[in-house]
Amino acid sequence: MRVVVVGASGNVGTALLRRLADDGTVTSVVGVAQRVPTGTPPPPYRAATWVRCDVADPSAVDVLAPAFAGADAVVHLAWAIQPSHDRRRLHDVNVAGTRHVLAAARRAGVPHVVAASSIGAYSPAPDDVPRGEGWAVDGVRSSSYSVDKVAVERMLDEAEEADPAVTIARMRPALVFQHAAGHEISRYFLGPWAPKRALAGYLGMLPWPTGLRLQVVHADDVAAAYREAVVRRVRGPFNLAAPDVLRGQDVADVVARGRLREVPAEVARAAVATGWHARMVPVGPGWLDMALAAPVLDTSRAERELAWRPAWSGAATLADMVAGIAAGAGTASPPLRPRRR
DSSP: OOEEEEETTTTTHHHHHHHHHOOOOOOEEEEESSOOOOOSSSSSSSGGGEEEEOOSTTTTTHHHHHHTTTOOOEEEOOOOOTTTOOOHHHIIIIHHHHHHHHHHHHHHHHEEEEEEGGGGGGGGOOOSOOOOTTTTTOTTTTTTHHHHHHHHHHHHHHHHHHHHTTTEEEESSEEOOOGGHHHHHHIIIHHHHHHTTTTTOSSOEEEEEOOOOEEEEEHHHHHHHHHHHHHHHHHEEEEESSSSOOOOHHHHHHHHHTTTTEHHHHHHHHHHHHHHHSHHHHHHSSHHHHHHHHHOOOOEEEEEEEOOSSSSSSHHHHHHHHHHHHHHHOOSSSSTOOOOO
């Protein structure tokens, strides 16, 4: 199989290249990224032939269509979280960029597209009952991330209606973590003022918004699901999450030796909003709104149709990521560059 991965240099893209590097079914991989690895890249980036493209650029279709020619599948992972204050740029990359990828796939005659959606596309859930892929996809309006994910879901619906011959799958993972993305995640979500080294079990106390619970999934497990989606040529949505749901005490056990203090959600939101407007916190309060509203994911469809079984628990995934943040971990990929020593 020939597979093109758009956004191959990022968090999930890196894990997917690792998964495909020695895959006998996928014999040819093209990596597309705005910032590609330079020179002769080390593993896993050596597994791909690289094409430079900014998917937000209006000329992106003309660059992407030749790269997609002859592909059995296109995996679309490219997504922007920063700069969070530049709403136009986020929309151009996330929404217009997806439109360009779909247009190029259609021009090149690609039969299968696997697109990255998210738990963030789902409507708020009133309880902790696990929700399957049929839960409403209307998002959280105060979160620009969620709004863009919903727009992409609508776009995928339209693409399926316009050309039923094209098979479209959409993956809806929880938060995706891995050690190698530690410094990237700290840049995107914590900013320069957070005590990153102290996260490895040395925080004096973890403040935790009341009612917040998290699902996470390891990047290697997500990559395994993407591989199965490609080779099985599946269609439709798939939830991906580790089996355990993390609450404040679970997180405090990793980052603060069990020391936890719950904070009213409205107080936590006000603090995030103040920090974001002062440009001291890299993401806005919409991220907290989305986290508080997110449903618990039922992953039985992925288990049944992809034979997917996550190797990592949520707690182990969190510990792996926190260790990566503390170490400033990264790779040879520009988006995943490590912290300077």
